[in-house]
Amino acid sequence: MNAAIAELTREYEFKTQLADKDYQSSSDRQNDKISYLEKELESANKTNTALQNKLDKAYAELRELATKTVESASGVKIIGGSGEQKQ
Numbered sequence: 001m002n003a004a005i006a007e008l009t010r011e012y013e014f015k016t017q018l019a020d021k022d023y024q025s026s027s028d029r030q031n032d033k034i035s036y037l038e039k040e041l042e043s044a045n046k047t048n049t050a051l052q053n054k055l056d057k058a059y060a061e062l063r064e065l066a067t068k069t070v071e072s073a074s075g076v077k078i079i080g081g082s083g084e085q086k087q
Helices: 002-073
Strands: none
């Protein structure tokens, strides 16, 4: 009877240790995944910020170009328009 109890005790301890190691391994994998995703998110945020800055710069250049175009067009006279045709 004592041999059976000892065998069951060893088996129980073995299964308990195995379950603990499995849990720890699973927990470590989840923590690694969290760290990886946090780094990916940080990288995506940096890329997003860089792209937003480029977009803002492009809009500023577009406004500047539009302003210059309007300024230069204000001094231009159109000759030979459809309303001035001679018959």
